Amino acid sequence: MEVTARAPGKIILSGEHAVVHGSTAVAASINLYTQVSLRFSNESNDGLLKFHLKNMGFEFSWPIERIKEVLPESGSPRSSTPRSCPPESIIAITNLVEEQNIPEAKIGLAAGITAFIWLYTSIHGCKPATVVVTSTLPLGSGLGSSASFCVSMSASLLASSDAVNLDLGHQGWFSFGESELELVNKWAFEGEKIIHGKPSGIDNTVSTFGNIILFKSGKLTLMKSSMPLKMLITNTKVGRNTKALVAGVSERALRHPDAMAHVFTAVDSISKEFSSIIQSPASDDLSLVEKEGKLEELIEMNQGLLQCMGVSHASIESVLRTTLKYRLASKLTGAGGGGCVLTLLPALLAKTVVDKVIAELESSGFQCLIAEIGGKGVEICFDGSS
Numbered sequence: 001m002e003v004t005a006r007a008p009g010k011i012i013l014s015g016e017h018a019v020v021h022g023s024t025a026v027a028a029s030i031n032l033y034t035q036v037s038l039r040f041s042n043e044s045n046d047g048l049l050k051f052h053l054k055n056m057g058f059e060f061s062w063p064i065e066r067i068k069e070v071l072p073e074s075g076s077p078r079s080s081t082p083r084s085c086p087p088e089s090i091i092a093i094t095n096l097v098e099e100q101n102i103p104e105a106k107i108g109l110a111a112g113i114t115a116f117i118w119l120y121t122s123i124h125g126c127k128p129a130t131v132v133v134t135s136t137l138p139l140g141s142g143l144g145s146s147a148s149f150c151v152s153m154s155a156s157l158l159a160s161s162d163a164v165n166l167d168l169g170h171q172g173w174f175s176f177g178e179s180e181l182e183l184v185n186k187w188a189f190e191g192e193k194i195i196h197g198k199p200s201g202i203d204n205t206v207s208t209f210g211n212i213i214l215f216k217s218g219k220l221t222l223m224k225s226s227m228p229l230k231m232l233i234t235n236t237k238v239g240r241n242t243k244a245l246v247a248g249v250s251e252r253a254l255r256h257p258d259a260m261a262h263v264f265t266a267v268d269s270i271s272k273e274f275s276s277i278i279q280s281p282a283s284d285d286l287s288l289v290e291k292e293g294k295l296e297e298l299i300e301m302n303q304g305l306l307q308c309m310g311v312s313h314a315s316i317e318s319v320l321r322t323t324l325k326y327r328l329a330s331k332l333t334g335a336g337g338g339g340c341v342l343t344l345l346p347a348l349l350a351k352t353v354v355d356k357v358i359a360e361l362e363s364s365g366f367q368c369l370i371a372e373i374g375g376k377g378v379e380i381c382f383d384g385s386s
């Protein structure tokens with residue numbers, strides 16, 4: 001039997017970084033996905049754990065005996081009890097990853113492969129299998145590829161474990177029940193910890209549950225937007241690493257605790273106001289245009305505070321200057337330092353203007369897309385019946 005899971009990426013509309021320090025943030029799923037397929041091999045087969053990153057053209061494999069030798073605890077997996085990877089296991093898994101001689105230019109993948117080995121061995125122990133990953137998300141661009149990878153991985157592993165009871169006769173994509181989603185989310189968070197160091201949990205949560213969410217200190221509230229939220233996503237294509245950026249903000253907070261506490265509080269207020277505006281119905285008191293005007297101001301304020309945290313970048317500033325020429329408000333999304341920028345496209349904005357902004361941004365070498373937001377979270381299907 002083959003089981004496949006797919007989990008969406010995300011945009012953070014308000015509150016990245018500050019959310020790691022306890023502030024409120026607002027995020028939405030987007031219609032770009034990571035997909036993971038898992039098929040167990042016959043015991044008598046080659047005795048390998050195979051891991052294919054299909055769109056990158058990488059095929060890695062480890063003899064199961066080698067994994068047992070390096071990770072003796074993997075003999076007793078506990079799929080229903082999410083566990084953090086202890087430092088000694090990180091060292092052991094790092095050895096397994098290094099044996100694969102990943103090219104230097106792709107060394108960022110090592111963190112994802114480490115998370116895979118931890119999740120696989122913790123949930124399934126030492127069974128031979130083939131795991132194939134495909135993705136339509138750009139990696140390391142702020143659209144939550146790491147979380148969508150960990151969520152789709154955890155979902156495919158759990159769907160084929162004793163921890164969840166599923167109807168194998170299901171046709172096409174379907175969702176887990178609430179308690180299974182909680183378990184997927186917890187395991188995915190453990191994977192994110194390996195990739196990010198100190199994640200807030202917002203990315204894996206929105207990838208698991210989909211929708212638009214309000215998130216604070218590990219707790220989510222599902223939201224319904226009462227207004228169209230059309231967002232232009234511009235990828236600066238400047239690579240960066242979330243772990244380093246998150247650590248940089250924490251270091252700044254240690255150096256300037258008072259000032260940074262105020263920055264995080266201001267972001268908390270911005271996120272709360274953002275969520276109340278998008279949820280409140282348009283009325284005579286506040287028309288759609290007025291609501292969009294308020295959101296634009298909050299977006300600009302949020303970007304100013306992100307700059308204050310030290311996570312903006314020349315490429316981000318260049319996108320902001322271009323969109324400002326068209327009176328459009330933008331902010332970075334995700335960890336910053338490059339990666340993607342969000343621009344609110346007001347509902348009545350003429351298509352000709354949208355086309356012009358996109359053409360100008362793309363002529364500078366950036367890549368634009370308008371994603372659908374707030375769709376479903378993680379889904380699974382059996383035997384390619386999608």
Ligand SMILES: Nc1ncnc2c1ncn2[C@@H]1O[C@H](COP(=O)(O)OP(=O)(O)O)[C@@H](O)[C@H]1O
Binds near residue numbers: 111135
């Ligand atoms: N499809 C994938 N296959 C393997 N590793 C992945 C995949 N998607 C994400 N990752 C891991 O996540 C890292 C990127 O995560 P991060 O720096 O948090 O950026 P983002 O989450 O914004 O894309 C990659 O360098 C890699 O380690």
Ligand SMILES: C[C@@](O)(CCOP(=O)(O)O)CC(=O)O
Binds near residue numbers: 019144145199201202
């Ligand atoms: C910066 C942060 O708020 C979001 C990181 O998102 P991404 O990995 O850049 O997609 C970190 C976090 O919340 O865990």
Ligand SMILES: [Mg+2]
Binds near residue numbers: 144146196203
């Ligand atoms: Mg990430």
